Amino acid sequence: MAPPTLSTPTIPFSEPPYLMGLPSPYYNESHYRWQKACREFISTQFADVLSWEASGSVPSTLFQNFAKANMLIPALPFPLPIKQLKEAGIHELLGGLKIEEFDAFHRLIYGDEMLRSGLSGPPASITTGVNFAIPPLYSYASPSLQQKYLPGLFRGEITSCLAITEPDAGSDVANITTVAKKSECGKFYIVTGQKKWITNGVWAEYATMAVRTGGPGPAGLSLLWVPLAENEGKGLERRRIYISGGSTSGTAFLDLDEVKVPVENLIGVEGMGMKYIMNNFNAERLSVAIGATRTARVALASAVEYVMKREAFGKPLMEQAVVRHRLAKCGVMLESQWAWIEQVMYQIGVLGKKAGDRELGGVTAMVKANSGMVLNECAQCAVLLFGGKGLTKSGEGETVEHILREVVVTRIPGGAEDVLLDLGVRQLVKIYKTKTAELEAKRGSKL
Structure with missing residues (x-):
């Protein structure tokens, strides 16, 4: 084609x-x-x-x-x-x-x-x-x-969700408090704690869940494959949470009270959960960034289409310089973000997962953070240009009205924006220091 x-x-x-x-x-x-x-x-x-x-x-x-x-x-x-x-x-x-x-x-x-x-x-x-x-x-x-x-x-015969976030531990993953202790017989982990804002948690049959199997900090975290459906009413209770946007995504609160999970359901090695979570975050953040950038595109294109036909003060809104300036500012941000995403996807394709996770973790965090900022600008621009129609939940402006409510659904999950921007720079500096130390070590070996 x-x-x-x-x-x-x-x-x-x-x-x-x-x-x-x-x-x-x-x-x-x-x-x-x-x-x-x-x-x-x-x-x-x-x-x-x-x-x-x-x-x-x-x-x-x-x-x-x-x-x-x-x-x-x-x-x-x-x-x-x-x-x-x-x-x-x-x-x-x-x-x-x-x-x-x-x-x-x-x-x-x-x-x-x-x-x-x-x-x-x-x-x-x-x-x-x-x-x-x-x-x-x-x-x-x-x-x-x-x-x-x-x-x-x-094959879609089993549904699942990722259960990391807790009421008091969102971006601060290292301080998760949901505990998984071995039973006396050694056949089960007994899981007690709470998970919140779990997308798909309303109907998921299983959860990849972060739990604390050891002491404080990241070294005490592990991942468990937790049966949800079969434990409902047997120590597990879940209820739906309605959020600003994405109401159909099935966001849930999970309350676990001594839920039995077979020890065979440990994912990988005890104490390695933080590493597994962070590696998983890279793909999650990039996925969110891709979707947010397209959503920003929908909002901005809707605004362009609208101002080309909407007349005010005797002429189409598109003939107003201030309108074109708003559109141009958002267009610059949008297309720059898309080009950045394409660049990162190309780099991932060439580097592969292991090297990509190492080299692009910080960049991916910043790409995701920036996608939320771009979406915010494009959504606000669209609503302002639609005027009163951009405030209504029906009619010509209903899509841009809904998109504006979804902005925070992009800027918070997967790591809050400020946390990710800080993480991105810290990761880049860490890579620089590591490579500098390696280079100095090579030079020293030749002396």
Whole structure:
């Protein structure tokens, strides 16, 4: 499939440059075919997202529709776990794309298309558990735990969530207080504590959960694969939390009182939980950044389209210099953010996960933080230009009104903005010092 041509009329800022006929070094024919397949499928599935958000729930069939089309798999971080997927009988994705051909830009396209409605709730309702809860399982769990659960998770037969955050420990992961103690018989971990703001936690059957198996600080943390559904009413209680935006994402409060978890459900090694969590955060933050950038695009493009036809003071709003200035300022931020994301995806594709986690952890944190700031500017610009229509939950401005309410849903989860900006710089300085020390050591060995 050939890319769009420059002669195709497109609302300014409504699509990434590669879909507006502009040349790009990143995308090939496979990417354009994948983008077309994603858009056709996702647009059909998400046709009624605004009404879903209003009601607070998505159709019960939505998750299974994605599962049947193997469209849960692209929600996994790049690179895909090829071996485990094939063992589960999954060899290709929508449109015949072979899983071994799936690269960083196929993942980018999927994330971008999933948020094309401008609403984060419906996509989050089906992909958050896949994106965040499953990777630690196939990366660190024992072969027996993987064989027992991964096939069902990949095929959408089992639902999951990531349970890290607590009422008093959000970005401060090292101070998690949920405790997991070994039973006297040694066959179980007895888990007691609370988890809060857990996306998909309302309906998830299992949780990848951060628990304290040792002393204070990061060295005492571990990850457990905790059965939720089978423990409900047996020490586990959960209730729904309604947040500013993304009401369909199934955010929950989990209260655990001496919940029994088989010791075989330990993910990896005791005391290594902090490392596993931080490695998992890189993909989570990048995923959020991709979606937030597309949401910003939806808001800004909606504003451009509106001011081109809306007349005030005897002429279209687009002829007002102050309006063009607002749009230009946001456009600069938006396209710079998108170019940064493309750059990081390219670097991940070349470096691979291990080197990518090491070299790009700080950058990824900053990319995610900046995505929230860009979204905030674009959403506020759109609402201001829509005027009174941007304040209403129905009619012409309902999408931008909803997007503005979702801004904080981007800026807080996955690490609060200020924390991530600080983390990004600290990581870059750490890399610099480490490489400087290595270089000095090499020089010293030659003396």
